[in-house]
Amino acid sequence: MRNDLKPARLSARDVLRVGAVGLRARRARVVLSALGIALGIATMVTVIGLSESSRSDLMAQLDRLGTNLLTAEAGEDREGNPLKLPKSAVAMVERIGPVQHATATAEVDARIRRSDLVPEERTAGVTTQAARTDLLTALGGEVDRGVWLDAASSRLPTTVLGSEAAKRLGITGTGETIMMNDTRVVVVGILEPIVLVPTLDRVALVGFPAAERYFGFDGHPTTVFERSTDASVEEVGAVLARTISPGHPGGVKVSRPSDALAAKAATDEGLTRLMLGLGGVALLVGGVGVANTMVISVLERRQEIGLRRALGATRQAIRLQFLTESLLLSALGGVSGALLGAAATYGFATVQGWTAVVPPWSLAGGLAATLLIGVVAGLYPAIRAARLHPTVALNAV
Known part of the structure; x- marks a missing residue:
């Protein structure tokens, strides 16, 4: 074996x-x-x-929108009263060396209705803001229908609606009219959604000159938008409030919209x-x-x-x-x-x-x-x- x-x-x-x-x-x-x-x-x-x-x-x-956009908004004083940015805020920001573009919007006291048959208190949740003609260039926004404000239309009772504002007012195309206070305003454009500043989707934008002429706007911007080189965003952000309001920099709130994304x-x-x-x-x-x-x-x-x-x-x-x-x-x-x-x-x-x-x-x-x-x-x-x-x-x- x-x-x-x-x-x-x-x-x-x-x-x-x-x-x-x-x-x-x-x-x-x-x-x-x-x-x-x-x-x-x-x-x-x-x-x-x-x-x-x-x-x-x-x-x-x-990457497409860029992370080099900064916003500066008017804040409040120590007593809680709202402050105003100076009328020259945009020009002052443009003096900062690395700044490539600066523009602004402003709140306007104008109640919006679809027509004069709608009661004044029914605003459909749409507010009015004044905008400079170079706003879309700075924000990288685009017009979905119609045209953007130019040097001529910014002086006339014309408006460009944000995408959500157009839906709320039932506006489907250009040439229609809406009421701002007692002034009939022609819709000349409707914007694509603005990703970096989604609050603009719910507003009706008019030119600065038209806001002053028809709605008693005082010319003080509410929000300043600034684009600089990518490498200098932090440096610009550190001096932006002091540049806009040298006497009261604490009353200016600086933020970076891309941080939300x-x-x-x-x-x-x-x-x-x-x-x-x-x-x-x-x-x-x-x-x-x-x-x-x-x-x-x-x-x-x-x-x-x-x-x-x-x-x-x-x-x-x-x-x-x-x-x-x-x-x-x-x-x-x-x-x-x-x-x-x-x-x-x-x-x-x-x-x-x-x-x-x-x-x-x-x-x-x-x-x-x-x-x-x-x-x-x-x-x-x-x-x-x-x-x-x-x-x-x-x-x-």
């Missing part, structure tokens, strides 16, 4: 084939178990993909972490489902295990068989979930008009997570199957 005989070892191909036998024999159960893993991975991939797509679109929008991106990151947590819970539930399926599989297949052990299969071979089966089951759910998540990301991003972004690391991380779950979920059932004695297993009913 030879003592140097060693048990044969299964090749990787044989291990995969043996592990797949259990999956093919119980297809309905496999699909349901893999579904839990797939939903968890799909949720995580979709959340990451949509977050990256939204952030990418936001950053691209910021950057804050939105930070808020999206917090929401992304929350959704990833929910995806992780779904993935955990899927892992429990895989473990449950494998435990039941071991109980149902004790005779098969006993027969293989009686024919010479080692405990290691049995353990490897069930561990491989668990990994294949998890991998099936992981791959399906990754594909489903990528498809959902591309579909939703396309509907929103975003550039779809699915980071490769999210797919790789999802698949790695499924393999880890497969190992953890299949380890106990595999060890339990390997410990079954051939005689006990063969006698199991």
Whole structure:
């Protein structure tokens, strides 16, 4: 009798084939178990993909709009009384070396109605502001319909409506008229939404000269907009209030509109972490489902295990068989979930008009997570199957 005989070892191909036998024999159960893993991975991939797509679109929008826009608004004095910016505020800002462009708007005391048949108190939530003719150039705004104010129209009773203001007043095109106080004003243009200064979407804009002539405007700007070189934004921001109001710089509030968009991106990151947590819970539930399926599989297949052990299969071979089966089951759910998540990301991003972004690391991380779950979920059932004695297993009913 030879003592140097060693048990044969299964090749990787044989291990995969043996592990797949259990999956093919119980297809309905496999699909349901893999579904839990797939939903968890799909949720995580979709959340990451949509977050990256939204952030990418936001950053691209910021690049187009620029982050070098600063605004200076009139504040209040120590007693809480409103202050006024000097009439020369724009000219003073233009003297700052790095400043490339400066313009302004101002609040105008003119109540807006759709027509003279509408009571004065029903303003539709639309306010009036005076604007300089170079406002759109500074803000990067565009006209959706009609034209912007020029040197001639800024002196006449004409207005350009913000996108939301036009909707609230029921204005669909140019040439229509609205009432500002008791003056009939012609709508010559409707703006596209202004992303950096969304408050302008809800106002009716008239020229500075027209505001002074028809509505008693005193010529003091309310908000000054300034663009400078990207490298000098912080420096300009530090001297802007002092330049506009040397005697009372504390009464001028300086802000950077692009900071609001950057804050939105930070808020999206917090929401992304929350959704990833929910995806992780779904993935955990899927892992429990895989473990449950494998435990039941071991109980149902004790005779098969006993027969293989009686024919010479080692405990290691049995353990490897069930561990491989668990990994294949998890991998099936992981791959399906990754594909489903990528498809959902591309579909939703396309509907929103975003550039779809699915980071490769999210797919790789999802698949790695499924393999880890497969190992953890299949380890106990595999060890339990390997410990079954051939005689006990063969006698199991």
